[in-house]
Amino acid sequence: MSTAVGEMTNHDHHHHAPSGFTRWLFTTNHKEIGSLYLWFSFIMFLVGGSMAMVIRAELFEPGLQLVDPHFFNQMTTVHGLVMVFGAVMPAFVGLANWMIPLMIGAPDMALPRMNNWSFWILPFAFMILLGSLFMDGGGPAFGWTFYAPLSTTYSTDSTALFVFSVHIMGISSIMGAINVIVTVMNMRAPGMTYMKMPMFVWTWFVTAFLLIAVMPVLACAATMVLTDKYFGTSFFDAAGGGDPVLFQHIFWFFGHPEVYIMILPSFGIVSAIIPAFSRKKLFGYSSMVYATGAIAGLSFLVWAHHMFTTGMPVGAEIFFMYATMLISVPTGVKVFNWVATMWRGSISFETPMLFAMAFVVLFTIGGFSGLMLAITPADFQYHDSYFVVAHFHYVLVSGAVFSIMAAAYYWLPKWTGHMYDEKLGRLHFWCSLISVNVLFFPMHFVGLAGMPRRIPDYALQFADINQIVSYGAFAFGLSQLIFLWVLIKCVRGGEKAPDKPWEGAEGLEWTVPSPAPLHTFETPPEVK
C-alpha cells in the first residue's frame, strides 16, 4: 500500500520497527508520516470528489431528480470541507513532511512525536465529520463557511460534531505548522542560509506562519457557533445584542489567509519544477521570496471583499477593493518570474512540467476572475453566483490540486525508487486538463447569466451549459482514477529511478539515493 514498503527491505537493519499497522500508528519518521498524509489526502480527494459527482449529477438537468435539497446542501457543505481540510491542506503537509527535511539537509522534522499526533488525529476528525452525514437530520448543510444564523438557529444537531471536527483539524494544522517553522528555523544544514532555501521551503515557512495566525481564529468562530447554539450566548444573535455580520468578519479574517495557505505551497512546487524542466535557474529568486511575504502580509487586510454585499460603507468597500487588487502585484511578479524562467530555456515536457505549466496558465485565469470579483460594483452582480464557483475552482483545482499532482509526479521517483509510467502520466494530464476546463470554464457564463450557487435546481435557460459542466465533471472525476492507477503502478514497481531522475533538477533531495532511505542526512551535508 505504501511507498515506504520498498525501503523497508533495504533499511530494516536500522531499527527493530513494529510491523503491520502499529508500524504506521507509532511511526515518527518524517517520510512515513509524509506518505500517510499523502495517502490520506488522496482518499479524501476521492471522497470529496464523489460528493462533487452527486452535486453535478443533480445539476445535470433542471428540476429535482436524484437527491432532496437538504441532502444537496449537505453535499456542497461537506464537499467543501473535505476538499479544503482533508485533501488540499493535508497533501501540502504531506509534501512538507517528505521534502522539507530533505531540502534543508535535516535528519527529520524537529518534533517527530508531535508530527505523529498531528497526522493521527486527522482521520478521527473526518470520521466524525463524515459520520455526521448519517445522523437523524443529516450532517452540516450550511455551506463550508458555516455562516450564522444558518449554523446556529437553523442547523441540525450534527453541528456539535461539525464544530468538534473543525477543532481537531485546526489543532492538527497548527501542530503541523509549528513543526515546519521549528524545523526550518533550527534544523537547516550548515551553510543553508535563509536566502539559499528552495522556494518550496520558503513558501511553506510563510504558510506555516499564516496557519498559526489564523487557525486559532477559525477555532474561535467555531466555538462561538457552538456556544450560541447550545449554551445560550448571543455572539451572532441580534436578539441578544449580537450581530450575524460579525460572524462573517471573524470567519473571513481566517478565510482569506486560508486561501493563501492553500496556494503558497503551490507556488513553491511550481518554482521547483519549472526551472528543473527549463534547465535554467529560477528567474528572480529573491523577488519570489519577497512576493511570498507580501502576499502573506496583504492577506490579512482583504477579508471583507467576501462581504461587499453586507451593506458596508462605501469607504470600507473602496479600501478592501484596492487592497485586494494590490495582491495581484506580488502574484504578477511570480507569474512573470515563471514565464521568464521558461524563456529561452531548453524545455522538455514530462508530466510534472505539463502540470506546472497548466498551473501557471489556469491559476492566472483564476486570478483574473478574482480581480473581476474584487471590483466592488461588479461583485454585487457576481456575488453568490456560479462565477464565484468558477473562480475559486480555477485557483483551487487547476491551481492547488494541479500543483500537488505536479509535485507527486516530480518526486515520485524519489519516494518510490521507481519511475512512474510517463505515458499514463501524460494521459492523466491531458484528460485532466481538458475535462477541468469543460467543467469549470462554462461556469463563468452561467454565473454571469445569473445562476446562483448552492441551489439544487435552476432556471431552464441554464440547462445546456449545466449539462456540459456535468459531463466535464464526470470526465474529470474518472481521470483521477488514471492517477490512482499511475500511483499504484509506480509504488509496486517500474523502471529503477536514478538518484536524480530529472536532468535540470536542483536541490539536496536529489543527492540522496532513490528511494530515499528512511534515515537521511544524519550527518548534515555541507551547503556551499
Next chain:
Amino acid sequence: MNTPSPKQNPTPRAANARTVRRLLIVVVGMFGFGFALVPLYEVFCDITGFNGRTKNEQAVVNQRSIDKSRTINVQFITRINQGMPWEFRPEVRSVRVHPGETKVVQFYAKNLTDQDMVAQAVPSVAPGQAGLYLNKTECFCFNQQPLAAGSETLMPMQFYLDPDIPKHIHTLTLSYTMYDMTAHTHPDVLASIKAEPTAE
C-alpha cells in the same frame, strides 16, 4: 518510540523547545484575538456608525438652529423576527424633516398571543453613514417592551437629524426589528406585566 531519534547535542533541543514556546504564545494570542474581535467590533461600529448602527442612547435636545434649506425624507420600516406573533408597524411610513427639526413618530405594537411577552426593538439605519447623525431624544428601543397577552400599545420615538448630516444624504431609512425576549426575561419580570395597565 521506535525510531532512534537522531540525537545531536542537547542545544538544538533547547532551541526547539524555545521556538515551540514562542509559537504557542502566538497561537494562544490569536485564539484570544479571535474573541477580542467581538468587543472590538462593537466599539468600532459604535464609533464609526458602520453596519447601520445608530447611537442607541438618549440624545440631548437639539440646541442648534434648524437648517430650513434642506429637507430629508426619513422612512420607517418595521420587521418582526422569525415569525414572532406580534403586529408591529409605524403609524406613518415616512416624514420629511429639516435637519435640526424635532419630530415624534408613533409605532404601533400588538401582542397577538394569549401570553405575556417581552420584546426588544433593534434599530438599523441605511445608508450606514447617516446612523451617526440620527439623534433620538426618546425611543421605545431604549428599553424592552413588555406587553400583556392580547394587548396593544403605541410607542413614541422622538428624533432630530444633526445639521451636520452629509449633503449627499437626501433619504434615510430607519428600520426596527422586533425580537422576542420572553425566553431571556426573568420570570418575576414576566409576572409583573399583568399588573401594569396596558396602554390606552
